[in-house]
Amino acid sequence: MQLQSPLVLLSGCVGFGEEYTRIEGFSNRDVGAVCLKGTTGQARPGNAPHRVCETPMGMINAIGLQNPGVDKVVDEILPTLDFNETRFIANVSGSTIEEYIQVTRKFDDSDIDAIEINISCPNVKEGGVAFGNDPEMSARVVEACRAVTDKPLITKLSPNQTDIAANARGCIEAGTDGFAVINTLMGMAVDIHSRTPIIGNNQGGLSGPAIKPVALLKVHQVYQVARDHDIPIIGQGGIMTAEDALEFIIAGATTVGIGTALFYDPLVCPKINEGILAYLKQHDLESVEQITGTLVLNENPTLCKGKI
Amino acid sequence: MPQSQRDTIFLEQARVLEHQSYDGDQYILRVEAPKCAARAAPGSFAHLQCSPERPLRRPLSIMRTSPTEGWVDFLYKAVGEGTKLLSEREIGETISVLGPIGKNFEFHTDRPRPLLIGGGVGIPPMVFCAEHLKRDPHWSPFVIMGSEVPFPFKTRPSQIMVPGMPDAVIAAMPLLEDWGIPSRLTSLQGYPGCHEGYVTDLARLWLDSLSEEQRAEVEILSCGPHPMLEAVANLAAEYNLPCQVSLEEFMACAVGGCAGCVVEVATEQGPAMKRVCVDGPVFDAKTVF
Numbered sequence: 233m234q235l236q237s238p239l240v241l242l243s244g245c246v247g248f249g250e251e252y253t254r255i256e257g258f259s260n261r262d263v264g265a266v267c268l269k270g271t272t273g274q275a276r277p278g279n280a281p282h283r284v285c286e287t288p289m290g291m292i293n294a295i296g297l298q299n300p301g302v303d304k305v306v307d308e309i310l311p312t313l314d315f316n317e318t319r320f321i322a323n324v325s326g327s328t329i330e331e332y333i334q335v336t337r338k339f340d341d342s343d344i345d346a347i348e349i350n351i352s353c354p355n356v357k358e359g360g361v362a363f364g365n366d367p368e369m370s371a372r373v374v375e376a377c378r379a380v381t382d383k384p385l386i387t388k389l390s391p392n393q394t395d396i397a398a399n400a401r402g403c404i405e406a407g408t409d410g411f412a413v414i415n416t417l418m419g420m421a422v423d424i425h426s427r428t429p430i431i432g433n434n435q436g437g438l439s440g441p442a443i444k445p446v447a448l449l450k451v452h453q454v455y456q457v458a459r460d461h462d463i464p465i466i467g468q469g470g471i472m473t474a475e476d477a478l479e480f481i482i483a484g485a486t487t488v489g490i491g492t493a494l495f496y497d498p499l500v501c502p503k504i505n506e507g508i509l510a511y512l513k514q515h516d517l518e519s520v521e522q523i524t525g526t527l528v529l530n531e532n533p534t535l536c537k538g539k540i
Numbered sequence: 541m542p543q544s545q546r547d548t549i550f551l552e553q554a555r556v557l558e559h560q561s562y563d564g565d566q567y568i569l570r571v572e573a574p575k576c577a578a579r580a581a582p583g584s585f586a587h588l589q590c591s592p593e594r595p596l597r598r599p600l601s602i603m604r605t606s607p608t609e610g611w612v613d614f615l616y617k618a619v620g621e622g623t624k625l626l627s628e629r630e631i632g633e634t635i636s637v638l639g640p641i642g643k644n645f646e647f648h649t650d651r652p653r654p655l656l657i658g659g660g661v662g663i664p665p666m667v668f669c670a671e672h673l674k675r676d677p678h679w680s681p682f683v684i685m686g687s688e689v690p691f692p693f694k695t696r697p698s699q700i701m702v703p704g705m706p707d708a709v710i711a712a713m714p715l716l717e718d719w720g721i722p723s724r725l726t727s728l729q730g731y732p733g734c735h736e737g738y739v740t741d742l743a744r745l746w747l748d749s750l751s752e753e754q755r756a757e758v759e760i761l762s763c764g765p766h767p768m769l770e771a772v773a774n775l776a777a778e779y780n781l782p783c784q785v786s787l788e789e790f791m792a793c794a795v796g797g798c799a800g801c802v803v804e805v806a807t808e809q810g811p812a813m814k815r816v817c818v819d820g821p822v823f824d825a826k827t828v829f
């Protein structure tokens with residue numbers, strides 16, 4: 233899948249693709265793709281408020297996959313999107329494998345450009361991260377979705393697991409075409425006066441600059457597995473600037489996701505595009521693919537010479 | 541979302557023109573944001589980056605605008621980290637302002653007597669409504685404001701008679717007075733000239749003093765703390781009056797993208813979670829209380 237920019241707008245941050253265009257100067261043409269909000273088989277009302285709050289260098293959210301259900305998304309929302317402006321990626325969720333199949337099948341029979349399987353949502357009781365943290369279940373979900381679509385299939389991996397690379401390996405064998413790394417980290421914020429969690433769901437997903445170092449390492453780890461199969465990674469987690477984006481690309485990402493950064497600066501995308509282009513020019517490069525995974529690790533990092 | 545809503549919200553690096561502090565940690569902030577000023581309407585809010593240290597924006601209602609001079613006024617209370625950082629911003633600095641946002645208050649010509657009720661930092665949208673209505677003699681609004689910290693203005697004895705008001709309840713907001721719009725104030729703190737009680741007490745006295753025909757011309761518009769809004773909504777239901785309320789909820793994007801700011805709203809299809817930022821902040825009171 234060829235993209236006009238290496239930037240991808242992240243699921244859950246930009247509604248169903250059109251919301252941010254309310255802002256003058258914002259254009260979906262500035263990004264390579266837009267991931268739509270997580271979609272399930274039936275409409276979901278989502279979690280009780282409060283659903284978002286700011287935390288140091290980031291934020292916690294527990295939306296609970298509020299969405300109108302796949303039929304409405306495909307039949308009523310997709311026809312209103314302008315596919316000339318960018319590519320649109322569906323984000324599929326479910327509580328059972330059957331639901332993942334139902335939603336994927338419906339999107340397969342639509343104009344959507346690609347399908348992202350969200351097995352890493354931390355904010356729902358069933359499915360989501362419960363599947364994503366179990367490598368065997370992850371692979372089963374991917375296999376089941378693979379069987380019902382020929383569209384590019386992206387698996388969104390959870391950072392809340394022990395061995396993300398092993399999970400990635402299973403998903404590759406099950407037929408994924410790409411990865412999104414990472415979804416949010418599980419977290420909590422406490423109101424010390426009421427002594428209750430601030431978030432209605434008690435816990436939520438942490439995003440923003442606070443998670444960037446974690447996300448970078450996970451991208452690096454997944455890249456070690458994905459590289460041999462030529463499987464691209466959408467690197468994401470706290471990217472705010474072109475420099476952040478380049479770090480992810482060097483660590484192994486082919487494209488990079490922008491989510492929380494939009495809440496801070498809704499017009500950040502053209503700035504990141506410009507910064508990446510300036511870097512390419514400075515280093516005499518044609519495209520970001522030339523630097524994907526070019527990270528040079530330090531040798532013998534644990535060994536120090538000399539006596540104490 | 542229809543494409544007709546494109547390009548209706550503006551991101552501006554707004555210079556601080558004035559920043560005045562008042563008792564009770566209250567501040568009135570004037571910024572230069574000409575695009576926001578030109579398109580804002582009563583009920584609109586803006587999403588401000590209080591400080592780069594706390595980059596997630598905070599929503600604040602718009603109190604006044606000057607489309608010709610290009611400024612926007614906010615009245616806010618420093619309650620937490622974000623608003624405290626905002627209160628430290630000085631004249632000449634710039635603040636990132638995203639606005640105007642939201643569904644506005646609606647005025648219905650068959651209801652020419654809007655009753656505007658503002659509590660605490662719910663006062664700003666009521667001032668915006670009043671300034672909007674003062675332009676057309678069709679409207680005869682009455683404004684009731686309540687606050688448990690000193691009002692962020694020097695109250696003045698009103699020159700405008702209001703039916704039903706006790707003689708001692710005479711304090712008014714000078715700005716509204718200058719516009720020829722009657723206002724009365726309430727507080728439990730016993731401030732001079734203010735009614736010692738609730739905004740709904742005064743509303744009830746006023747409504748009871750109107751004739752049946754006059755009452756049928758009333759519509760209530762309100763913004764303030766949740767318990768106050770609930771009391772106002774109950775009052776409206778009791779008098780069978782239409783009522784619009786402006787709600788608050790924590791926000792991330794403020795443009796409809798994250799579904800972070802929802803409240804439960806009754807719809808024909810049953811209860812639904814609606815976004816305060818773009819489906820509100822103004823809702824029909826019947827659907828939210």
Ligand SMILES: Cc1cc2nc3c(=O)[nH]c(=O)nc-3n(C[C@H](O)[C@H](O)[C@H](O)COP(=O)(O)OP(=O)(O)OC[C@H]3O[C@@H](n4cnc5c(N)ncnc54)[C@H](O)[C@@H]3O)c2cc1C
Nearest residue numbers: 286598599600601615616617620621622623661788789790
């Ligand atoms: C549409 C709208 C209009 C508003 N208009 C005004 C106004 O004109 N004047 C005014 O003083 N206040 C107004 N508020 C409330 C104001 O946004 C909050 O007081 C402010 O966000 C608190 O931030 P903080 O960091 O100082 O507080 P903290 O308590 O430290 O905030 C922590 C988190 O909670 C959120 N939060 C806490 N209280 C509120 C609240 N009441 N509403 C929304 N988010 C909250 C913050 O955004 C932040 O993410 C409005 C809110 C909304 C939704």
Ligand SMILES: Cc1cc2nc3c(=O)[nH]c(=O)nc-3n(C[C@H](O)[C@H](O)[C@H](O)COP(=O)(O)O)c2cc1C
Nearest residue numbers: 242243244270293350415439440469470491492798
């Ligand atoms: C408010 C909010 C809602 C989200 N909803 C979804 C979702 O529905 N599906 C999903 O796969 N990821 C969801 N995410 C995760 C983001 O897509 C992204 O992976 C994560 O936020 C990390 O990137 P960031 O730090 O740039 O935001 C959501 C994130 C936020 C902040």
Ligand code: FES
Nearest residue numbers: 794796798799817
């Ligand atoms: S704050 Fe994001 S939808 Fe309202």
